[in-house]
Amino acid sequence: LNHLEPYRKPFHTLNPAMALFKDGRSMVYGTMGGDGQPQTQCAVFTRTATYGLDPQDAISRPRWLLGRTWGQTSDSLKLESRFSPWVAKELHALGHEIEMLDAFDETVGHAGCIIREPSGTLRGGWDPRSDGAVSAY
Numbered sequence: 001l002n003h004l005e006p007y008r009k010p011f012h013t014l015n016p017a018m019a020l021f022k023d024g025r026s027m028v029y030g031t032m033g034g035d036g037q038p039q040t041q042c043a044v045f046t047r048t049a050t051y052g053l054d055p056q057d058a059i060s061r062p063r064w065l066l067g068r069t070w071g072q073t074s075d076s077l078k079l080e081s082r083f084s085p086w087v088a089k090e091l092h093a094l095g096h097e098i099e100m101l102d103a104f105d106e107t108v109g110h111a112g113c114i115i116r117e118p119s120g121t122l123r124g125g126w127d128p129r130s131d132g133a134v135s136a137y
Contacts, residue, residue, distance in 0.1 A: 024118035033109025034069035040109040055113040055125030063108040080105055104129045
């Protein structure tokens with residue numbers, strides 16, 4: 001049993017991240033979601049840093065989960081149903097066992113992101129898969 005006591009670190013998987021960009025922006029982001037956290041963080045980071053999406057759009061777009069999380073036994077590739085049927089078909093043809101999820105399914109985690117622009121302006125996004133919100137000042 002991993003109980004709380006002085007000088008002991010409780011088990012958890014939370015791994016929030018921060019990115020500092022060459023253009024002066026900084027971004028804090030994170031997600032809950034067990035073993036799926038690195039996949040969700042990669043999606044949020046790539047969508048904002050590489051493709052220039054707004055944080056809300058980056059978080060709201062369809063997500064996936066390869067493998068299991070939260071005690072599941074399935075190692076399937078889980079896709080939210082907003083992915084094109086063509087994408088699911090092509091991934092299945094490549095050998096993936098595909099499991100379709102709801103349009104906004106919390107299996108892929110609950111993400112959040114705030115970007116601070118060089119001007120000081122804050123832009124954020126919250127996950128419609130959860131009951132959260134984004135707030136900054």
